[in-house]
Amino acid sequence: MPNQQLIPKEVMQTLTYVLHNSKYYKKSLSGINFKQEDLSFHEWSNIPFTLKDDIAKNNLDFLSVPMTEIADIVTTSGTMGDPVTVYLSRSDLKRLALNERDSLSLAGVREGDLVQLMTTIDRQFMAGIAYYLGVQELKAGIIRIGPGLPELQWSSIINNKPRVLIAVPSFILILIDFAKKHGINLHDTSVESIVCIGESIRDDAFHLNVLGKRITNDWDVNLFSTYACTEMATAFTECHAQQGCHLNEKLLFLEVVDEHGNEVGDGEEGEIVITTIATTGTPLLRYKTGDIAKRFMQKCSCGNSAPRLGPIVGRKNQMIKYKGTTIFPQTLFDIFDNIEEVACYKIIISKDNFQNDQITILLQKEILDTNIYKIIIEKCQSRLKVIPIFTFNELEIIQAQVYKKNLRKPEKIVFI
Numbered sequence: 001m002p003n004q005q006l007i008p009k010e011v012m013q014t015l016t017y018v019l020h021n022s023k024y025y026k027k028s029l030s031g032i033n034f035k036q037e038d039l040s041f042h043e044w045s046n047i048p049f050t051l052k053d054d055i056a057k058n059n060l061d062f063l064s065v066p067m068t069e070i071a072d073i074v075t076t077s078g079t080m081g082d083p084v085t086v087y088l089s090r091s092d093l094k095r096l097a098l099n100e101r102d103s104l105s106l107a108g109v110r111e112g113d114l115v116q117l118m119t120t121i122d123r124q125f126m127a128g129i130a131y132y133l134g135v136q137e138l139k140a141g142i143i144r145i146g147p148g149l150p151e152l153q154w155s156s157i158i159n160n161k162p163r164v165l166i167a168v169p170s171f172i173l174i175l176i177d178f179a180k181k182h183g184i185n186l187h188d189t190s191v192e193s194i195v196c197i198g199e200s201i202r203d204d205a206f207h208l209n210v211l212g213k214r215i216t217n218d219w220d221v222n223l224f225s226t227y228a229c230t231e232m233a234t235a236f237t238e239c240h241a242q243q244g245c246h247l248n249e250k251l252l253f254l255e256v257v258d259e260h261g262n263e264v265g266d267g268e269e270g271e272i273v274i275t276t277i278a279t280t281g282t283p284l285l286r287y288k289t290g291d292i293a294k295r296f297m298q299k300c301s302c303g304n305s306a307p308r309l310g311p312i313v314g315r316k317n318q319m320i321k322y323k324g325t326t327i328f329p330q331t332l333f334d335i336f337d338n339i340e341e342v343a344c345y346k347i348i349i350s351k352d353n354f355q356n357d358q359i360t361i362l363l364q365k366e367i368l369d370t371n372i373y374k375i376i377i378e379k380c381q382s383r384l385k386v387i388p389i390f391t392f393n394e395l396e397i398i399q400a401q402v403y404k405k406n407l408r409k410p411e412k413i414v415f416i
């Protein structure tokens with residue numbers, strides 16, 4: 001971004017708004033003199049980043065409207081660190097609906113479509129309510145089955161004939177498995193596309209990764225990637241060109257920075273930093289999400305010129321330092337998702353006595369003493385250069401540890 005270029009006026013409105021309404025920013029920005037109406041990118045880059053920890057420690061100071069104007073209170077999942085609370089005003093709910101309308105439209109959802117929702121809508125989960133509101137805004141219909149329950153999901157697919165599913169992709173593998181075991185013909189369903197949340201389905205070159213391929217090898221459906229986090233209250237979504245997830249420029253200002261906080265170039269990897277636009281309840285300035293991805297600036301073949309994000313490479317705080325190498329969880333997922341005999345697995349990252357990361361993989365006990373186990377060890381050796389610790393248990397026990405009833409997403413990895 002040229003340093004002298006001016007910051008968009010909608011972003012300047014966020015700055016003005018937080019300086020008047022957010023206790024946190026009034027204090028943290030008190031030493032900076034914002035006299036001019038416009039800021040260049042260079043001047044903007046002097047504004048300090050907001051970290052997740054800043055919100056966790058000063059959560060109520062980010063609330064920028066009286067509590068009586070709050071329409072909905074959501075929390076982050078808290079898979080890493082303390083959960084944070086995001087307060088949505090009535091206008092934020094409207095913004096969330098427009099965000100999801102735009103997001104689902106990019107993924108090809110149209111007026112009159114029927115969408116089956118396979119995530120929770122309760123437990124203060126923002127995405128669930130966003131999907132509901134967005135589907136209404138699109139004048140489409142929704143079937144709120146919620147997470148899990150493959151039998152109920154299939155009975156609704158067969159009876160209600162939704163064209164679109166919204167789901168965590170690894171759950172789709174369970175649906176496929178259920179269909180195979182119960183004589184459901186995957187070549188004759190109403191489902192044409194799946195809006196995927198929470199997990200990457202593409203590799204660096206935008207081809208389907210092993211998880212994506214495992215789904216489409218069995219089921220002829222079109223998969224769409226999305227990326228979002230609760231704090232931004234906005235989704236990045238793939239269009240039909242499937243060359244990265246588009247930014248919604250009306251709702252979010254995007255920066256991608258290196259470890260020194262400097263903007264990275266086109267196609268380079270960095271941490272995603274966002275500033276909310278038109279948010280009144282919990283507006284955020286230069287919020288460091290901790291998520292790492294590549295940003296692409298060229299106009300997409302669909303005609304949309306908004307920047308696109310590549311697949312999330314990992315979270316900054318999920319980097320595993322292992323015997324001199326750095327590993328992101330996705331590399332581990334790719335290994336185990338790619339082995340059909342591995343029905344379910346759980347990765348446990350712990351510290352050894354020397355504070356080094358230690359990787360333990362929990363696998364179903366049938367794998368021990370088979371050729372598959374040898375293949376797994378070879379794959380770990382070639383991809384990771386090291387061999388993790390393996391432990392074995394009953395499949396049902398592992399599944400219960402991954403698909404926990406009280407969690408919104410499958411917990412394939414845990415840091416302890």
Ligand SMILES: [Zn+2]
Nearest residue numbers: 239241300302
């Ligand atoms: Zn596009």
